[in-house]
Amino acid sequence: MSHLSFRQRVLLLAVLLVAGIQLLTLIPVLRTIESDVDRRARETVHVAGKVFDEVMNTRQQELLTTVRVLIADFGFKQAVASQEDDTIRSALRNHSARIDADIALLLDLDGRLIASSGAEPPRDSISTLLVPAGDNRGTRVSLLGGIPYQTVTVPVRAPITIAWVVTGFQIDGEMAARLQSLTGLEISFIRWLDDGPMVLASTLPDDSWATALQGLQHLDTEGLILAGQGTYLTRLWPFPNSPGDIDTVLQLSIRDAMASYRDVRSILVLITSLSLIVAVTGAFWLARTVTKPVSNLAAAARRMRAGVYSEPIAAESAEEFRDLAGTFNAMQNAISEREGRILYQASHDSLSGLPNRTALLERLDALMAQDQPLCVLNLAIDRFDRIASTLGHRTSDELIKLVARALEDGLDEGHVLGHLGGNEFVALVPNRDEAPAIEWMQRLNRILRAGVRVQGANISLGVTAGIAWFPDDTKDAEELLRYASIARSDAQLIQEPLATYRAGQEEHYLSHLKIVGDFPRAVRQNELRACFQPKICCESGAVVAAEALVRWEHPKLGLLMPHAFVDAIEQAGSIAHLTRWVIQEAVSHCSQWRERGVEVAVAANLSVDDLLDEYLPFYLLQVIKEAHLSPGDLTLEVTESAIMRNVSQAITVLDCIRDIGFRVSIDDFGTGHSSLAQLKRLPVAELKIDKSFVLNLDDTKDSAIVRSTIELAHQLGLEVVAEGVESAEALQQLRSMGCEYAQGFHIARPMPAAEFSGWLARWNPDDPFKEKRDAVANISA
16 A cells, blocks of 8 residues: 555545445444334334224224114113014114114014114024123124124113114225225234135235235234235234134235335435445545645534534635635624524514514423423413504504513513414413412403503503413423413403313314314205294193204214304304304294194394394395295394393394394393393393293292292283293293293203194193193003
8 A cells, every 4th residue: 555645545545434434324224224114014013903993992882872872762662662663673774874884683682683774684693692691891793694793782671671782883895995094004804714714804905815814823813923925014903802713914015114115225325326426536636635724614614514603713824715714704703693693583583572482392391391390371462453453563563562571570480481473472380389370360460451551552451361281281392382272262262361271171172173164064065953942822822932943963973952063153253154044944934834824933043243243134034025924923032141242232233123023032031141221221022031040940039030030021011931841830830920931841842843843733722731641641551
């Protein structure tokens, strides 16, 4: 090597170093990647097994829920007891269709088939569905005619066991395809026979079953094997409660699993080759031009790349290098200043100067790492949008700055304040006790209520806050911020200055979001159902009206009652669409009844938003005219709280509705906040006493309230309707008090329009409850 020149030595040394480093790096990296791919592949197969268990458990719960609803139905029990085969078969079909179950059977106590939702399975396999004594599970994998089903067997008790109900899903290719879409693996269902596995269903091509399943061993469900001549990473996964000879085969293609490794290997080899080429070229140039000043500049550049800007560059050689070093120093200082500004702007809000969401999450993670209790408060300025729209964005920006300073001044040592944007702030308070957080909120509200001066005006403010706790609520920083925001939204909804996050509140929030998102589709696809509850005259027993109520047949959530979706739709601002749908349905059915000679009026409910709609009276008049009815045939029910939200606007709209000829009723009277002075002004024709008073007429206080309310209504010239009448005694008491009308479960529950017509035809005003007494007598007999 002594005969080589210095330039050649440098070149050779550089090439050898680069080649050696690349090889030393490449080989361990490739081995690590290969090991990681193998580990991930095994994890994928294991996770797929867990997904399979979850799917089976979900299907099991669907079956159990459906069967429990079925056996809880009194009518079904009665049909079983009286052996009404058609009724039983219809019930089995209806309930199995709700969850797309493949079979639904009713067995007697000896395991013989009574009724089936479809084709009858072989009788010699039905008896295996019975649940042995002491076995409370009732869920298993059963073979019916050689076809596997996931079944649930539940006794029908009245009160002793009189029969067994069985429902089940078929374990078939459709299920295998679904699991494949969830896991990305090939799925096969096999049954072990004496000569090996028999494929029941599989996502594998038909011609590859024998090869892919080669090497499987029965009862070996604990480990992974390479099946199919080493082409598949395979694991047997047993069905829960299976007879033992049916398994699921989870298979991951080795070729697919290693595809990413092959790609990475090719890229790394290419990078290594290119690096060697570049290294040879660069080494050749460096060997010719390397000097100390250049080395100094290179070192300075490396420091700058690493973010070190404090060390200046010294150059003692030629003037050109001194100028270059000076330029480097100036550039280094400029980059340092600019990077500092960028980092600050990236982590702080430009308006308030407080840490933004990114910086706040970093600090929150740091505080949580200390494993000490932590309170997160999400605060929002009340009425901010109204202030911004009234005073302008410049004033609202100034307001944000002033509130930020007020919040900072109120912080104690160790607290962290951030600004998420808009009028939303977050405070991190290391403490387990809620009292200091509440005290801080009260102190802050006192300061803001005193007012802040903006452009010469004193503006009184307030804040609403939500609280979430670490580690009680969650140990994730993002979730903690979100939970505090959800709690604050809840506080705004209930009009309280402070609310604490409650477990399950996020699921409720997401459920509301789904309901709001699905509502337009429900209207388009006729998922809403109108039900009617009759209202009778207390004196004569005659049916005088029917209140229109709404139900939602949600395709995934099932039958939803009003309390499950009306509030969410109202908060989303879509309640007007629901109100108009109910009114349209009520008026349409009323018109149909009139054509058949049935003189029954209808009633529908109005919301807060409806009372703010100045065009509502015109819509009502149009609907009534199209149905060829008179305005007096429709009563609009509105709650006290809805009117009190904006009294003057509500009275204006109600006056117009009353003047056209519609009847207006105060719903749930006694639970709102209206005063007698306001009641005197309201253009209403009747009061509906809330059922909370009517349900307990045996209580002297409730009885006195009801009696006084009736007398007050009569003094004001109003008629009275009592809600929640659930006994003959209550109806008799209301009649003796002078109440005109009654409504409740004792008379009839809400029912679909088709059933209402039949109920109305059977109603006997002279002996209104004869049908109910006869039904009770028949059941007793």
